[in-house]
Amino acid sequence: MIRKFVGAVAAALALMAGLWLMIAPFALGTQPENADWTDPTTSEFFTGLGVAVVGLIGVAAFAAAIHEELVVRGLVAVRQKPAEPEPEPVAAAPQASSAELASLLAPLVEALREDLNTAGRGGGEHRQNGKTALVGVEDNR
């Protein structure tokens, strides 16, 4: 564990050294402004770029190794992705058969028929609940 930590710290310092190498010619003034890059600038810049990239890879590798060891020792719990709940099967809408529909509507039909019969027995009254028949009112106008 310690050795991996030491490796990660060394790689991180190397990463910073690489970044410094990339900017050093401009920071120290060894690269003239508005001029092509000199040999020292080219050498330092690309060496610094390589050092920074390798340092970054080293940091990532040692950090991953430390994490792996912590998981093995049980000191770090690996987060499990919550399993996506399976969509519940949608219950199929009950298909009412024509027989069921008929039995459902039967009381309604019966009530309508009874209402019609009652209205027929009432003579010329077109409206049973009103005080005066609407037809008669219209005739009187």
Add this chain to the structure above:
Amino acid sequence: MKAKLGVSALILLFLAGVWLIAAPFAVGYQPRGAVYADATVNDLWVGGALAGLSFVALVIYAADALRELAGRGKHVADS
């Protein structure tokens, strides 16, 4: 496996440090016998530090790995 990648990176960093020390003379921007230029001084310091740091890290890594190996060997001998 990941640690091996890290060790490989440390070895490459050590080589880069050595290259930085040699670069002013290898590329030719440091004339022989002349006072060291600013770029040369920078390269020598950064290269030396990089090589030294990587070397120390590699030595610590190897020493710790050996210590672990020795500990395992002791357990096997005890049992």
